[in-house]
Amino acid sequence: MAGDAAIEASGLRKSYGDVRALDGIDLRAATGTVLGLLGPNGAGKTTAVRILTTLLRPDGGSARVAGFDVEREAAALRRRIGLAGQYAAVDENLTGAENLEMVGRLYHLPRGEPRRRAAELLERFDLADAADRLVRTYSGGMRRRLDLAAALVARPPILFLDEPTAGLDPRSRINLWETIEGRVAAGTTVLLTTQYLDEADRLADRIAVIDRGRMIAEGSSDELKDQVGGERLDVTLEDRTQVDAAAAALEPLASERPAIVLDGALRVPVSRRQGVIAEAVRRLDEAGVGIADVAMHRPTLDDVFLTLTGRAAEQSDGEEGDAEEEG
Amino acid sequence: MNGLRDNISDTLVLTKRSFLRIPRAPDLLLSFTVQPIMFVLLFVYVFGGAIVTPGYAYVDFLMPGIIVQTMAFGGFVTALGLAEDLKKGLVDRFRSLPMSRSAVLSGRTLADVGTNLISLAIMIAVGLLAGFSFDASATHVAAGIGLMLLFGYAFSWVFAFIGLSSSSPEASQSIGFILIFPLTFVSSAFVPVDSMPTALQAFANVNPITTTVDALRALFLDAPAGNAIWGAVAWSLGIAAAFATLSVARYKRAVTR
Numbered sequence: 001m002a003g004d005a006a007i008e009a010s011g012l013r014k015s016y017g018d019v020r021a022l023d024g025i026d027l028r029a030a031t032g033t034v035l036g037l038l039g040p041n042g043a044g045k046t047t048a049v050r051i052l053t054t055l056l057r058p059d060g061g062s063a064r065v066a067g068f069d070v071e072r073e074a075a076a077l078r079r080r081i082g083l084a085g086q087y088a089a090v091d092e093n094l095t096g097a098e099n100l101e102m103v104g105r106l107y108h109l110p111r112g113e114p115r116r117r118a119a120e121l122l123e124r125f126d127l128a129d130a131a132d133r134l135v136r137t138y139s140g141g142m143r144r145r146l147d148l149a150a151a152l153v154a155r156p157p158i159l160f161l162d163e164p165t166a167g168l169d170p171r172s173r174i175n176l177w178e179t180i181e182g183r184v185a186a187g188t189t190v191l192l193t194t195q196y197l198d199e200a201d202r203l204a205d206r207i208a209v210i211d212r213g214r215m216i217a218e219g220s221s222d223e224l225k226d227q228v229g230g231e232r233l234d235v236t237l238e239d240r241t242q243v244d245a246a247a248a249a250l251e252p253l254a255s256e257r258p259a260i261v262l263d264g265a266l267r268v269p270v271s272r273r274q275g276v277i278a279e280a281v282r283r284l285d286e287a288g289v290g291i292a293d294v295a296m297h298r299p300t301l302d303d304v305f306l307t308l309t310g311r312a313a314e315q316s317d318g319e320e321g322d323a324e325e326e327g
Numbered sequence: 328m329n330g331l332r333d334n335i336s337d338t339l340v341l342t343k344r345s346f347l348r349i350p351r352a353p354d355l356l357l358s359f360t361v362q363p364i365m366f367v368l369l370f371v372y373v374f375g376g377a378i379v380t381p382g383y384a385y386v387d388f389l390m391p392g393i394i395v396q397t398m399a400f401g402g403f404v405t406a407l408g409l410a411e412d413l414k415k416g417l418v419d420r421f422r423s424l425p426m427s428r429s430a431v432l433s434g435r436t437l438a439d440v441g442t443n444l445i446s447l448a449i450m451i452a453v454g455l456l457a458g459f460s461f462d463a464s465a466t467h468v469a470a471g472i473g474l475m476l477l478f479g480y481a482f483s484w485v486f487a488f489i490g491l492s493s494s495s496p497e498a499s500q501s502i503g504f505i506l507i508f509p510l511t512f513v514s515s516a517f518v519p520v521d522s523m524p525t526a527l528q529a530f531a532n533v534n535p536i537t538t539t540v541d542a543l544r545a546l547f548l549d550a551p552a553g554n555a556i557w558g559a560v561a562w563s564l565g566i567a568a569a570f571a572t573l574s575v576a577r578y579k580r581a582v583t584r
């Protein structure tokens with residue numbers, strides 16, 4: 001089965017009134033890999049997840065998950081998936097343990113297994129102490145963790161996690177990352193949505209960047225970063241007229257992509273991080289260029305957008321970005 | 328058959344979920360216990376002297392009416408619960424699970440039968456204390472109780488549909504009241520139908536609540552039955568079947584709000 005697509009979608013479309021939530025999206029995740037769906041608010045991430053988990057019917061296109069068609073073989077498909085939606089879906093009037101046991105029973109796990117799995121997962125998600133408390137006394141992050149645990153109850157071969165780390169503290173976030181990595185090592189396929197490049201970076205084998213219902217880039221984290229420009233050195237000059245001298249002085253540090261000037265600051269894409277600031281300062285000093293500020297900049301989602309669409313992620317319509325590069 | 332067994336097991340899992348909730352939301356418990364007591368006492372002692380009920384003491388005339396009304400409303404928890412499940416995203420979770428498509432609904436409506444039975448027992452006990460007396464064999468009393476549970480179950484399905492169709496838990500409550508109060512009041516539940524204006528009489532005569540109240544009076548008080556008993560059973564089965572079908576269809580396409 002290795003190499004087979006666990007998730008495969010082509011030309012998915014979905015509109016709400018005249019809002020095109022998905023405007024023809026192709027997705028593919030090989031078995032045992034993590035596909036990250038990256039995009040800003042309203043990009044269509046949740047819509048895609050809802051279609052792939054049979055909650056929503058697409059207006060057009062088709063998708064298969066675990067080999068089953070999302071529309072025609074929904075029942076068989078649901079046996080193979082676990083879903084943690086964007087907002088925690090847990091029963092407030094049950095305890096944490098009761099919630100997980102209920103989900104285990106509804107997956108028709110063998111007798112005794114729901115309780116065993118519940119205990120295991122409560123431990124795994126740091127909820128053992130709160131296991132017998134009503135969920136309505138849980139904090140937001142605790143509910144989120146319980147919801148994620150519910151997705152894992154049946155050890156489904158394919159997991160859908162919609163912004164799984166939103167609202168989690170750093171410790172829980174790392175704990176979840178490790179849990180996901182553990183499942184993937186055991187052969188699970190994961191589709192996760194996120195607004196954070198670092199999360200996609202750490203977890204995803206392939207990343208699909210979507211914006212306004214369209215895929216604007218697809219590739220591994222490295223490929224994507226190359227498109228974005230990788231790490232960058234930002235230098236603000238004391239005297240803006242020295243910008244050419246500064247660019248020349250920093251030339252040896254720059255990666256293949258050209259430096260650009262924005263708001264009086266020089267942005268130099270660099271291929272490595274270590275020692276870059278010290279060397280830059282030394283070179284600029286030697287060239288007699290005065291520095292107001294210097295900093296390393298890691299690519300963010302905004303950079304991906306800026307580079308791929310020619311506009312900032314949050315910025316509303318002006319000109320349609322035409323720099324689409326499909327992977 | 329595996330499918331049927333899973334279906335039953337899913338329904339029971341969700342029925343249990345509904346029951347677990349009751350002692351944990353004690354305000355809800357009031358509506359199954361205190362509210363029926365209140366209704367019996369208010370109707371008997373406030374209206375009791377004012378309404379002429381030929382052939383019966385008012386308390387005897389009234390009890391079947393109050394019982395039917397309470398059973399008609401018993402399913403409001405289903406509407407409330409489903410509207411909440413939609414709002415909290417639980418319906419999404421359930422719909423993504425390999426479980427029966429009807430279990431979320433049938434679990435709730437089945438749980439209502441349990442709470443309706445509690446309400447029924449309380450009402451009969453309070454009614455007896457307030458002077459109500461059966462004029463019927465034990466078999467007829469039992470049949471009357473059975474009919475009430477069936478009737479309450481049918482209305483739970485009406486509430487299931489309301490819960491899945493309304494925009495919020497609060498809205499589901501008021502839609503339920505707006506739809507069901509006129510049905511119970513323009514019926515033989517609290518006043519004799521021939522005391523109403525002609526137009527209302529026409530409505531009251533075809534109202535399933537009238538049929539059901541008449542059936543219960545026949546079973547509890549030995550009133551002339553006519554076709555009321557089988558009519559009431561047929562209405563309940565028809566309402567349950569129609570609204571179960573509608574609700575399941577709606578659930579399959581339900582979206583979180």
Ligand SMILES: Nc1ncnc2c1ncn2[C@@H]1O[C@H](COP(=O)(O)OP(=O)(O)OP(=O)(O)O)[C@@H](O)[C@H]1O
Nearest residue numbers: 016019020021039040041042043044045046047048
């Ligand atoms: N039920 C709905 N009715 C109307 N419009 C909707 C509905 N659900 C989503 N949309 C619209 O579809 C578009 C995509 O929404 P979606 O929830 O898929 O975005 P997202 O990428 O998950 O965003 P976020 O990061 O905010 O969760 C948005 O413009 C949204 O307003």
Ligand SMILES: [Mg+2]
Nearest residue numbers: 045046047086
């Ligand atoms: Mg979303």
